[in-house]
Amino acid sequence: MFFDEFTKSQLASWPLARNNYERLRNVIYRTIDFDGFQIRIQYNPDRIQSAVAKIDEQSIKARACFLCKENIPPEQASFDYNPTLDIRVNPYPIFDRHYTVPAKQHIPQLIKGHFQDMLAIAQTYPEYTIFYNGPRSGASAPDHFHFQLAPRHIMPLETDVNSCPKEILWTSESRETTIESIHHYLRKNIILHSNNREQLMNIFEQLVSLVGQITPNDPEPMMNLFAWYENNEWWVVMFPRRQHRPWQFFAEGDENILFSPGCVDFAGLIISPREKDFNRLDAPLLEELFSQLTLTDKQFENLRFMIYDL
Secondary structure (H helix, E strand, O other): OOOHHHHHHHHHHOHHHHHHHHHHOOOEEEEEEEOOEEEEEEEOHHHHHHHOOOOOHHHHHHOOOOOOHHHOOOOOOOEEOOOOEEEEEOOOOOOOOOEEEEEOOOOOOOOOOOHHHHHHHHHHOOOEEEEEEOOOOOOOOOOOOEEEEEEOOOOHHHHHHHHOOEEEEEEOOOOOEEEEEEOOOOOOOEEEEEOOHHHHHHHHHHHHHHHOOOOOEOOOEOEEEEEEEEOOEEEEEEEEEOOOOOHHHHOOHHHOOOOOOOHHHHOOEEEEOOHHHHHHOOHHHHHHHHHOOEOOHHHHHHHHHHHHOO
């Protein structure tokens, strides 16, 4: 796999990262069955900092940006992907190969102007899935633009896209680009696939505009975004959102649940940094938690009608 030598070098010279990747071997998983799909839960105490990250403007301004080169540990190396993006080993991994793709400049976490990079990375490294947390949808560094990379097929979403029944919402006249959606999936979703880069970029831009009429839109529509490249075609999955965290995240006592989902969680791999939450999560509770964050049935119905008219 590409990056293997880069990763080996980093783990050999960077004790923090090496220890965290070794600890990853000891994480525990549970699987919860739903009608037609599964959700996996990973108990991973090392992800506690990401789960509780304060992303309000005051907190962001009060800390040094951990993605800016001048603030990263001296052991952390950067792989030069292109003139605007680096690739780095993520020192707090969810996967056995987990990379961050930060911008070289300190610019905000906004997908506008970067979707073409997402498609390019997916095509360059087809053995990886690239994903993007919106600034209000799970990004722990909303002040510094970045993607993340994970090995293909490690998140349930990629299996579900192929195995779950989907509804076609729109197809281009050339039949090169299709928009679909999986129903009854806990998380309202939009799936695009195309072999035409320019057409896909154009449709994506229109789609973001439509989602912005449905979801909170400051500074961009709330969303989690995935892309991969397979059989000469790009696959892009968007989860539009209406909220970042459920009320249980802010509750006290027994009602408190440390549930602060980003891309990986929406893709069906729930990262639980506390053992009591890991043991407590079940199908009804996950349905209740996600129902607060994903679009309502009415919102998604309105979005579907707008997509039909593209």
